[in-house]
Amino acid sequence: MQNGSGPRKHTIAVLVENKFGVLSRVAGLFSARGYNIESLSVGETLDPSVSRMTLVVTGDEFVIEQVTKQLHKLIDVIKVSDLTDDDHVERELMLIRVNAEPQHREEILRTADIFRAKVVDVTPVSFTLEATGDAGKLEALVELLRPMGVQELVRTGKVAIARGSKVRVRKVDAPKKARVSDDPKVVGFAD
Amino acid sequence: MKMPGARIVLECLKREGVDIIFGLPGGAVLPIYDALYDFQGLRHILVRQEAAAGHAAEGYARTSGKVGVCLVTSGPAATNLVTALQDAYMDSMPIVAFTGQVPTHLIGNDAFQEADNVGITRPCTKHNFLVKDGKDLGPTIREAFHIASTGRPGPVHVDLPKDVLVKEWELVWPEKVHLRSYNPTYDGHPGQVKRAAKLLVRAKKPVLYVGGGVISADASAELYELAELTQIPVTQTLMGLGSFPMAHPLSLDMLGMHGSYYANMAVHHSDVLIAVGARFDDRVTGRVDAFAPNAEIVHIDIDPSSISKNIKVDVPIVGDCKRVLAKLLEAVREELREEPSAAVREGRRAWAEQLAQWKRDFPFRYEWSDEVVKPQYVVQEISNVTGGEAFIVTGVGQHQMWAAQYYRFKHPRMWCTSGGLGTMGYGLPTAMGVQAANPGKLVINIDGDGSFAMNSQELATCFTEGLPVKTVIINNSGHGMVRQWQRIIYKERYCAIDLPGIPDWVKLAEAYGCVGLRVTKPSELVPAIEKMISTPAPVVLDVCVDKDECVFPMVPAGVLGRCQPSTYNRVRLRPAPPSGLAWLVIWPGTRRSLSASSRSSLAGF
Numbered sequence: 203m204q205n206g207s208g209p210r211k212h213t214i215a216v217l218v219e220n221k222f223g224v225l226s227r228v229a230g231l232f233s234a235r236g237y238n239i240e241s242l243s244v245g246e247t248l249d250p251s252v253s254r255m256t257l258v259v260t261g262d263e264f265v266i267e268q269v270t271k272q273l274h275k276l277i278d279v280i281k282v283s284d285l286t287d288d289d290h291v292e293r294e295l296m297l298i299r300v301n302a303e304p305q306h307r308e309e310i311l312r313t314a315d316i317f318r319a320k321v322v323d324v325t326p327v328s329f330t331l332e333a334t335g336d337a338g339k340l341e342a343l344v345e346l347l348r349p350m351g352v353q354e355l356v357r358t359g360k361v362a363i364a365r366g367s368k369v370r371v372r373k374v375d376a377p378k379k380a381r382v383s384d385d386p387k388v389v390g391f392a393d
Numbered sequence: 394m395k396m397p398g399a400r401i402v403l404e405c406l407k408r409e410g411v412d413i414i415f416g417l418p419g420g421a422v423l424p425i426y427d428a429l430y431d432f433q434g435l436r437h438i439l440v441r442q443e444a445a446a447g448h449a450a451e452g453y454a455r456t457s458g459k460v461g462v463c464l465v466t467s468g469p470a471a472t473n474l475v476t477a478l479q480d481a482y483m484d485s486m487p488i489v490a491f492t493g494q495v496p497t498h499l500i501g502n503d504a505f506q507e508a509d510n511v512g513i514t515r516p517c518t519k520h521n522f523l524v525k526d527g528k529d530l531g532p533t534i535r536e537a538f539h540i541a542s543t544g545r546p547g548p549v550h551v552d553l554p555k556d557v558l559v560k561e562w563e564l565v566w567p568e569k570v571h572l573r574s575y576n577p578t579y580d581g582h583p584g585q586v587k588r589a590a591k592l593l594v595r596a597k598k599p600v601l602y603v604g605g606g607v608i609s610a611d612a613s614a615e616l617y618e619l620a621e622l623t624q625i626p627v628t629q630t631l632m633g634l635g636s637f638p639m640a641h642p643l644s645l646d647m648l649g650m651h652g653s654y655y656a657n658m659a660v661h662h663s664d665v666l667i668a669v670g671a672r673f674d675d676r677v678t679g680r681v682d683a684f685a686p687n688a689e690i691v692h693i694d695i696d697p698s699s700i701s702k703n704i705k706v707d708v709p710i711v712g713d714c715k716r717v718l719a720k721l722l723e724a725v726r727e728e729l730r731e732e733p734s735a736a737v738r739e740g741r742r743a744w745a746e747q748l749a750q751w752k753r754d755f756p757f758r759y760e761w762s763d764e765v766v767k768p769q770y771v772v773q774e775i776s777n778v779t780g781g782e783a784f785i786v787t788g789v790g791q792h793q794m795w796a797a798q799y800y801r802f803k804h805p806r807m808w809c810t811s812g813g814l815g816t817m818g819y820g821l822p823t824a825m826g827v828q829a830a831n832p833g834k835l836v837i838n839i840d841g842d843g844s845f846a847m848n849s850q851e852l853a854t855c856f857t858e859g860l861p862v863k864t865v866i867i868n869n870s871g872h873g874m875v876r877q878w879q880r881i882i883y884k885e886r887y888c889a890i891d892l893p894g895i896p897d898w899v900k901l902a903e904a905y906g907c908v909g910l911r912v913t914k915p916s917e918l919v920p921a922i923e924k925m926i927s928t929p930a931p932v933v934l935d936v937c938v939d940k941d942e943c944v945f946p947m948v949p950a951g952v953l954g955r956c957q958p959s960t961y962n963r964v965r966l967r968p969a970p971p972s973g974l975a976w977l978v979i980w981p982g983t984r985r986s987l988s989a990s991s992r993s994s995l996a997g998f
Contacts, residue, residue, distance in 0.1 A: 227515060
């Protein structure tokens with residue numbers, strides 16, 4: 203089939219029923235049709251009976267159209283939105299444990315500071331940093347830390363949310379939670 | 394009042410209006426069979442292999458318009474059922490399949506007869522459930538029937554652990570089913586319907602291409618009215634056969650790989666193609682970029698994911714075929730208030746003439762023989778003797794295509810065939826389901842010797858359950874379709890296709906308590922068919938046919954678009970099709986006609 207544009211990365215948000223087997227249905231859909239998931243993250247929403255998945259998929263218009271339609275077809279899928287062309291914010295969280303010899307400790311902390319990363323664990327020979335950002339930022343941080351020796355690294359996969367006041371999820375009465383900016387544990391959201 | 398889970402299952406089935414269950418007992422579902430012992434109002438039909446229960450449910454569902462139900466045990470029974478589930482999934486058959494499961498505390502323990510049933514059936518059902526809590530039994534069964542029968546119909550699987558069936562629970566029966574995540578669209582977008590109507594009345598070479606969705610939606614009457622009103626010719630897919638009467642002058646019969654010459658030519662040359670409840674299957678389109686190259690395509694389908702999946706569509710209309718066609722009729726009537734332009738009228742007149750000429754010049758045809766029975770003749774005579782009023786079921790292979798080509802279909806819901814999955818052995822068990830749903834009616838299973846052998850044990854079910862299915866075996870002593878491909882595409886290197894005359898089907902039928910008949914000469918055929926029909930018992934009519942016969946035309950559509958079609962059909966096909974036609978048409982008599990390169994490109998299909 204002829205396509206309007208070539209393959210590119212799409213960020214797709216999927217609201218699903220929070221039931222067992224749903225992840226397998228979504229994953230099965232991709233494997234059955236030969237589509238590749240680049241990243242996938244799942245978590246509960248304000249409504250505990252609904253989970254939200256953020257999928258990153260590479261494909262041309264045709265593939266993405268099929269992906270969204272096939273997702274819709276799953277009985278447990280409530281809503282599918284392709285955020286790619288809408289104004290949205292996307293973030294990924296990374297934990298990285300890096301060698302911290304005495305001669306490098308200062309530099310690592312400085313780098314972490316520039317990237318608004320936070321030190322979450324310290325030993326005499328290592329730092330564990332927590333960093334958030336888009337994929338490019340995290341990769342840049344890894345590159346800067348690589349010369350010191352990265353021991354271990356883990357990334358969550360991308361999560362994304364639309365900007366602005368558009369309501370995408372049903373309003374649900376939920377207990378009042380602290381605003382993100384009030385939470386001292388969360389850093390690095392403001393670029 | 395509390396009752397065992399097994400009893401709840403049966404109560405729920407009754408409330409859903411189920412009257413027949415096709416099943417086979419085993420360890421994990423014993424509680425249900427125990428409850429069935431003195432349960433009133435449900436007929437259980439004991440099959441001999443689990444896949445047959447699934448196929449029977451399909452036949453029941455297709456011909457009755459209700460949801461078919463089957464019930465088998467855990468593990469191997471569930472895995473046997475998988476073929477039928479995938480078959481029902483591809484052909485959009487509404488069935489609900491129940492399987493037993495080991496008790497919940499043993500799930501995942503590699504218990505006896507345990508399999509991950511819901512894991513296995515997940516990709517081959519519309520939806521599936523594992524019921525871990527008896528409170529969920531009622532709501533789950535309600536949802537299962539709702540999901541199976543609404544939207545694009547399909548199979549739903551419910552897995553029932555043994556302890557849930559044994560323990561006593563309150564029966565929970567929700568009056569209404571509401572699933573926030575499942576809301577099929579039934580009404581087409583009015584703007585799109587209007588666009589379609591405008592296209593339709595201004596088309597010079599329009600064709601209606603209709604599929605199984607028209608039958609599932611019971612939209613044949615609307616289709617008929619639309620075709621009559623607009624005088625647009627109708628071609629049907631394999632699954633759509635019966636949605637439009639073939640005797641009608643506007644019928645172009647079946648299209649696709651083994652479809653009629655005129656249907657394929659009409660689609661290829663059309664300027665507006667209206668697809669209704671069809672899914673542009675590769676056996677219809679062949680190479681997609683060469684399919685209906687000049688047509689603006691309207692696609693009416695209830696499944697949004699079918700639209701623009703294979704072929705880019707110009708006017709997509711998501712909705713129920715019946716409702717959309719009704720709206721389309723209104724819109725077309727509105728458009729027709731204005732007289733079509735002279736150019737359109739002239740175009741339509743020329744189109745009708747062209748179609749009539751193709752129909753006249755290239756009908757389905759075969760060479761007659763006085764010595765040996767031609768398989769096409771068998772189907773023709775079945776059609777003549779029954780007058781198109783019998784329920785027809787087929788297996789998969791050459792006989793299936795001949796049945797589709799030569800049986801003159803009159804009514805919807807009287808034809809069952811495995812279109813999507815192509816499941817050999819589908820014929821007999823499905824025919825049982827059809828017969829169970831339509832007692833006293835004539836049900837004929839047109840089968841092949843290879844295909845019939847795959848589920849011939851169900852003759853026992855036919856006999857013991859009083860299901861007088863008539864099976865006609867088009868017996869060419871081999872896997873005919875494979876033979877045909879090896880002959881045409883693999884240089885006659887025949888491999889693993891011979892089924893040399895065993896078993897003796899007449900004796901086999903008799904061994905199962907059925908009546909066996911045999912025909913070896915053309916002159917014996919009609920009396921034998923008449924005798925078969927007048928016999929009240931299940932009958933197997935073994936017709937020994939010409940094993941060299943191939944299904945023609947054979948249109949490996951589009952793969953050979955780059956070759957000159959005329960190179961290949963010099964022998965019979967005159968006049969040669971207009972250049973630009975992307976199909977190779979292999980016509981009777983074209984034998985040694987393919988070059989090595991075209992053979993290799995065909996082999997991919």
